[in-house]
Amino acid sequence: MKKNLPFLFTIFCGIFLLQSCGKISPGTKNITLNETIHPGSIYALDISAYGGNSSTAVNTKQADQFTISQIDLDAAAGKNMYHFSSDTKLNENQTVVILVKAKDAGRCGHDENKMAISINFTVIQ
16 A cells, blocks of 8 residues: 555646646626716726736727727837727717736636726716
8 A cells, every 4th residue: 555655646636736727717707987088188098907917908899989999008018008089079978898818827827817898988078
């Protein structure tokens, strides 16, 4: 039995490692932001706050009326930033949806966290 103890311990550790590295898909978290801006002003959102600096972001739903609505890389800070601006007062809310994907370093680096950020803009004078 003592001869088999290291072998059994190795098998146990291998099974534990395989179990702990299983891929988990936690689903998509939804966040809604309600923002009010003035015509001509620029709204900026630091996307890295929602997924880290290595996250990727895609604008999945664009506003109907805007001057600027884009995701840029801030070269100085190395962060993804979303910018929105409209030059005219809008009679209705403008909604933008940004999907942020971030690789999780935990669980053997296989997890991908997704977050959908819905931003409802009201442009007032």
